[in-house]
Every structure is written in C-alpha cells, then in structure tokens.
Amino acid sequence: MTAYLLRRGGQTLLTLLVMSILVFVGVYLVGNPVDVMISATATPQERAELIVRMGLDQPVWVQYWHFLKGALSGDLGNSFLYNRPALGLIFERMPATLELAFSALFLGLVFGIPLGVIAGLRPSKPESRGIMAFSILGFSLPTFWVGLMMILLFAVKLDILPASGRGETVNVLGVPLSIFTTDGLSHIFLPALNLALFKISLVIRLTRAGVSEALQSEYVRFARAKGVSEWRIVFLHVLKNTLIPLITVVGLELGALIAFAVVTETIFSWPGMGKLIIDAITTLDRPVILAYLMITVLMFTVINLIVDLTYTLVDPRVKIDGGSE
Amino acid sequence: MTTNMTSRSDYALELRGLETVFDGDKGAVAAVRNVNLAIKPGEIVGLVGESGSGKSVTGLSIMGLIDRPGRVSKGEILLNGEDLRKVSAKRLRSLRGDRMAMIFQDPMMTLNPVLRIDTQMIEAITAHDPRIDKTVARNRCRDALGMVGIPDPEERLYAYPHQFSGGMRQRVAIAIAMLNNPDLIIADEPTTALDVTIQAQIIAEMQKLCKERGTALIWITHDLTVVAELTQRVYVMYAGSVVEEGPLDDVLDNPLHPYTQGLIRSIPADNDPGSRLFQIPGMTPPIDRMPKGCRFHPRCPYVQLDCLNDIELTQTSAARSVRCAHPINQGEQVS
Numbered sequence: 001m002t003a004y005l006l007r008r009g010g011q012t013l014l015t016l017l018v019m020s021i022l023v024f025v026g027v028y029l030v031g032n033p034v035d036v037m038i039s040a041t042a043t044p045q046e047r048a049e050l051i052v053r054m055g056l057d058q059p060v061w062v063q064y065w066h067f068l069k070g071a072l073s074g075d076l077g078n079s080f081l082y083n084r085p086a087l088g089l090i091f092e093r094m095p096a097t098l099e100l101a102f103s104a105l106f107l108g109l110v111f112g113i114p115l116g117v118i119a120g121l122r123p124s125k126p127e128s129r130g131i132m133a134f135s136i137l138g139f140s141l142p143t144f145w146v147g148l149m150m151i152l153l154f155a156v157k158l159d160i161l162p163a164s165g166r167g168e169t170v171n172v173l174g175v176p177l178s179i180f181t182t183d184g185l186s187h188i189f190l191p192a193l194n195l196a197l198f199k200i201s202l203v204i205r206l207t208r209a210g211v212s213e214a215l216q217s218e219y220v221r222f223a224r225a226k227g228v229s230e231w232r233i234v235f236l237h238v239l240k241n242t243l244i245p246l247i248t249v250v251g252l253e254l255g256a257l258i259a260f261a262v263v264t265e266t267i268f269s270w271p272g273m274g275k276l277i278i279d280a281i282t283t284l285d286r287p288v289i290l291a292y293l294m295i296t297v298l299m300f301t302v303i304n305l306i307v308d309l310t311y312t313l314v315d316p317r318v319k320i321d322g323g324s325e
Numbered sequence: 326m327t328t329n330m331t332s333r334s335d336y337a338l339e340l341r342g343l344e345t346v347f348d349g350d351k352g353a354v355a356a357v358r359n360v361n362l363a364i365k366p367g368e369i370v371g372l373v374g375e376s377g378s379g380k381s382v383t384g385l386s387i388m389g390l391i392d393r394p395g396r397v398s399k400g401e402i403l404l405n406g407e408d409l410r411k412v413s414a415k416r417l418r419s420l421r422g423d424r425m426a427m428i429f430q431d432p433m434m435t436l437n438p439v440l441r442i443d444t445q446m447i448e449a450i451t452a453h454d455p456r457i458d459k460t461v462a463r464n465r466c467r468d469a470l471g472m473v474g475i476p477d478p479e480e481r482l483y484a485y486p487h488q489f490s491g492g493m494r495q496r497v498a499i500a501i502a503m504l505n506n507p508d509l510i511i512a513d514e515p516t517t518a519l520d521v522t523i524q525a526q527i528i529a530e531m532q533k534l535c536k537e538r539g540t541a542l543i544w545i546t547h548d549l550t551v552v553a554e555l556t557q558r559v560y561v562m563y564a565g566s567v568v569e570e571g572p573l574d575d576v577l578d579n580p581l582h583p584y585t586q587g588l589i590r591s592i593p594a595d596n597d598p599g600s601r602l603f604q605i606p607g608m609t610p611p612i613d614r615m616p617k618g619c620r621f622h623p624r625c626p627y628v629q630l631d632c633l634n635d636i637e638l639t640q641t642s643a644a645r646s647v648r649c650a651h652p653i654n655q656g657e658q659v660s
Binding site: 218225226232236 | 427
C-alpha cells in the first residue's frame with residue numbers, strides 16, 4: 001500500500017513537471033503579457049523597465065528555471081495583474097468552486113441514482129419514459145441557456161431565489177462556506193442545480209443501464225430462486241454491482257465539474273476559480289494560469305486515487321497492487 | 326391454504342398439462358406444451374432434450390421464475406399438492422428456496438461477484454426465517470459447505486466467489502439449494518460447464534444427499550450419459566413436449582421414440598473408435614415455426630404420411646409412454 005502510494009506520488013510529480021513545461025512555453029509563445037497590461041500611453045522606456053522588472057527579458061529556459069526553483073519551495077510566483085502570490089489568489093477562490101462542484105455532485109447522485117433505479121426496474125412504465133426524456137434534455141440543453149432560464153424563472157418572474165453571489169457564509173475550519181446558512185443555501189441552489197443537470201442525466205443513464213443489466217443476470221435469478229425479497233435483490237445485489245461503473249465515471253466527472261464550473265460561475269456571478277482563470281488567460285497572467293493548472297492536476301490525481309481506493313471497497317476482485325501484497 | 330394441506334399428494338411435484346408461452350408481436354407462442362410430470366419424494370428424474378426443447382423453461386416455470394414476456398398459461402404445478410399457479414406472490418416467494426430450490430448451469434455466473442459467500446448463504450436462510458439467530462444461521466451455512474465437500478468451510482464463508490474454482494462454486498450453489506432442506510431441487514445442467522472429473526464428483530454428491538434427505542431431484546440435461554449415471558426415470562423432451570417417458574434402463578435399452586433413439590445413437594461409443602458419430606439430421610424447430618402434427622416428423626427417419634396428424638402421449642405399458650404414431654418395435658435391433 002505504501003509502495004503503491006509512493007509510486008502514484010512519483011507519477012503525479014512527473015505529470016506536474018511535464019505539464020508546467022508545456023504551459024510555460026505555450027504561454028510564452030502566445031504573446032507578451034506586458035502588451036496587455038501596460039496602458040496605451042506608456043513610453044517605450046516605461047515598457048522596457050516593466051519587462052526587466054518582471055524578468056521577461058530573460059530567455060525562456062532561464063525564466064522557467066526561476067519558476068521551478070520557486071515552485072520547489074512552494075512559491076508559484078506573483079500574479080502579473082494583481083502583484084500578489086498566484087497560489088494565494090487561487091486558494092481564496094477555491095472554496096467557492098469546490099463547494100459548488102460538490103453540491104452539484106451531491107444533487108447528481110441524490111437525484112440520479114433513485115431515478116435511474118426506477119427507470120431500470122420498469123423500463124416500459126410512463127414514469128420511466130418521463131425520466132429518460134428528462135435525461136435526454138439534461139444532456140442536450142446547453143448549460144448557459146438553462147442557467148439563464150433558471151434566473152429568468154426563479155429570480156426574475158417568481159422572485160423566490162437570488163440570481164447571483166454566494167450570500168451569507170460561515171467559516172468552517174477557516175474556510176468560508178455557503179451551505180450552512182439559509183441565505184447561502186438559497187444562493188447556491190440555482191447554480192448547483194444548473195451545474196448538476198448534466199450529471200443527473202449521466203447518473204440516471206449509467207444507473208439505468210447497470211440495473212437493467214444486473215436484472216438479467218444469473219445471480220439475480222439465483223437470488224430469486226433462494227426466495228430473497230425483491231427489495232433486497234434491488235438494493236443489495238443489483239445496486240452494488242451498478243456502483244462499480246458509476247464510481248469510475250463520477251470520479252472523472254468530479255474533476256470535470258471543478259474544471260468546467262466556469263460557465264455556471266460566470267452566469268451566476270459565483271466568485272470561484274473559473275472567473276479568475278478566464279481573466280488570467282485574457283491577460284496572459286502566466287503565474288496564475290500555471291498555478292491554477294497545477295492545482296487542477298493535483299486535484300485530478302487525488303480524485304483518481306480516491307476512486308481507485310473506493311473500487312477495492314465495492315469490488316472484491318480489485319486489489320491495490322503495491323508489490324507488497 | 327388449509328384445504329391444500331389436507332390434500333397433500335404422494336408426489337413431491339406434479340405437473341398437469343403445463344403450458345408456458347412467450348408473448349410476441351404475432352401473438353403468444355408456446356415454448357412448453359401440455360407437459361405432465363410426476364416425481365415422488367427421494368426420486369431422481371432426468372429431463373432430457375436438445376437446446377430449445379423447453380426443458381429449462383419447464384424448470385423455470387415450476388419455480389415461478391419465468392420473466393416477461395414469458396408466462397405460464399395453462400395447467401397445474403402441484404408442489405406437495407399445492408397449486409403454485411393459484412398461490413399469492415408472497416406465498417410463492419416463501420416456497421422458493423425453502424420447499425423448492427434450483428441450481429443453474431453456469432457456476433461462474435450464479436453467485437453475485439461483489440458479495441461474500443456468507444452474505445449470499447445467510448440470506449437464503451433469513452429470507453424464510455427473519456428472526457433466526459445470526460450465529461445459528463452462520464453455523465448452518467458452514468455445515469452445508471462442509472457437507473458438499475468444501476474444505477475449511479468456516480474460513481471459506483468469508484471468501485468471495487472469484488476466490489473459488491468453477492467446481493467449488495457449483496458446490497456452493499448446491500449447498501445453498503440444500504440449506505433449507507427443500508422437498509424438490511431442480512438442477513438445470515449443473516455439471517455442463519465443469520470438467521468431467523468434477524462432474525462425476527458432483528453427480529455422486531447430489532445423488533447421496535438427495536437419498537439421505539428424501540429430496541426429489543429433477544436433473545435437466547442434454548447429456549444422456551449423465552442421466553444414465555444418476556436417474557431412475559427419464560422424460561425426453563422435444564420441441565416443448567414430452568415425447569417419451571419411462572424407467573431409465575428401459576428407455577436406454579429399448580427407445581420407443583425415434584428421437585430418443587437418435588439421442589442414444591449420438592453418444593460416442595468406445596467400442597468403435599474412429600467411426601463417424603451419428604447425428605440427428607436437421608435442427609430443433611424455432612418455437613414460432615413448429616411443424617404440423619408430430620413435431621419431430623421433418624427429422625424422423627421413419628416418417629409416414631399420418632405423422633402429419635396431431636399425436637398425444639400414449640401409455641404403452643405400466644411405466645412407459647411415448648408420443649409417436651409409429652413407435653419403434655420393442656426388441657427391434659437398431660442400427
């Protein structure tokens with residue numbers, strides 16, 4: 001187990017290194033941030049001074065070397081735009097994004113699994129057809145459009161839910177969160193639902209496919225031959241087998257939720273990382289882009305690790321191979 | 326229910342005119358037609374036929390495990406005299422796994438891969454006796470595993486199915502079927518997926534257990550050699566109907582139906598190595614395109630014009646019946 005974790009850690013470091021080189025060189029090739037940042041009336045001399053001050057006069061590998069040295073001591077550089085540590089900027093915004101992403105994931109599972117089970121158990125019933133029609137809509141309607149429609153309906157016409165912001169937050173272990181206040185909950189509900197719509201549809205389809213496949217299986221028939229109640233067959237025999245593909249996809253999708261919350265954050269003015277990275281890209285704020293991507297890669301790695309470990313809980317055939325077992 | 330108790334029959338199971346149909350676009354087609362079968366406690370009966378002859382559907386119909394679009398449409402299924410077609414779904418569930426049990430063909434598929442053996446065994450007991458003490462139930466499971474010849478049963482209870490070989494998994498399935506000491510076990514080709522050596526062991530095991538406990542056993546198979554080792558009586562099924570019935574030795578020595586004869590001749594003989602194997606020409610007809618009259622006539626070597634008339638199962642002697650207009654003469658030398 002320890003060997004396994006060490007190996008996974010090594011792989012992650014390698015990924016981070018390769019990714020940082022690619023992004024560093026990529027952003028360098030795209031353009032000069034000074035052109036974006038400096039005012040149009042600045043003299044060439046002012047411009048040259050700024051370039052030297054930011055270290056942009058050096059060759060790219062020297063710049064990368066400075067970045068790498070900093071990174072190893074935990075400093076990913078200062079944002080060109082805000083002149084503050086990039087990592088700090090991201091950590092300020094991260095709780096909002098994570099809270100939104102996990103709320104959306106929670107909604108996806110809480111609605112998706114039961115609806116998927118219903119659709120899988122009785123595929124020809126009207127309610128199942130309704131659920132499947134909903135899931136097709138959830139897949140095909142663009143997130144931004146649904147978000148706007150939600151604001152129009154709930155915030156403008158009905159005026160029962162706020163359209164933007166995080167609302168009141170409370171600090172939990174030093175992290176500001178919205179979900180523990182009524183005001184915060186009313187603020188997070190619409191953006192989380194908006195972000196969750198696609199996930200609900202996905203979870204419905206996966207669960208339905210898993211349930212209908214398991215129902216055809218010999219082990220379900222054998223369980224019925226034993227006289228086991230239908231309730232136990234569905235919630236133990238069928239659901240536990242359905243969880244295996246579900247965990248894989250949900251793990252991957254959680255990463256995507258965090259990374260692609262941008263659209264929802266923009267529509268609902270949710271003060272998360274999405275807005276920050278969009279601004280950083282338009283201003284070529286390299287330290288922020290790099291720091292954001294490194295954090296994202298780290299999160300993906302951790303999520304994948306958790307998924308792999310969860311497998312061993314659900315599927316006894318999967319063993320963590322650390323060479324020591 | 327009390328009326329049923331008073332009319333307990335001599336048979337563990339009796340089928341009277343069982344018909345199972347599958348509903349399709351062009352109406353219902355019968356997969357099993359007018360099957361009569363009776364088995365006494367402790368008796369072992371073989372149900373033999375090719376794939377598609379309706380033998381598995383017969384087994385599933387008895388258990389009430391036919392899934393839509395299939396359904397049992399006619400007849401009586403009497404378990405200890407109680408008609409299973411007339412009882413509630415709740416009563417049927419309480420009988421399944423308790424008074425009647427079934428073992429399936431592929432041991433790799435019948436156990437749930439993500440649940441431990443003890444979970445899958447104990448639930449077969451608690452499904453019928455929810456208030457039983459967990460330790461008592463567990464001990465019964467352990468003893469059942471030991472009984473079917475699984476070494477270290479105490480330890481193996483904690484294992485998962487993938488940690489067992491195919492033969493061992495089938496033993497687990499047999500142990501589960503035997504847990505509640507049922508009156509009837511339906512074994513649907515339980516040794517087909519196993520090695521021949523394991524097959525022989527399992528057959529011997531089942532024979533012994535059923536004898537000790539007085540359990541009636543219906544052994545469904547396409548393999549006459551298995552039937553020859555195990556059963557006392559045999560039903561031969563073809564295209565959804567029983568075509569011949571009788572004591573094992575009589576049927577094997579003097580088959581009356583040309584289909585039975587064909588099956589017997591298809592067994593590889595060890596006295597004539599290198600010779601071509603006999604095969605019955607043609608294939609089992611699909612259930613929606615059954616031939617008229619005797620359903621075997623298109624493949625029958627002795628077919629005559631009146632074989633196009635419908636034919637019923639007719640008793641030829643005290644213990645034997647055949648569904649054929651021109652049964653093979655008793656004692657006539659074949660081949």
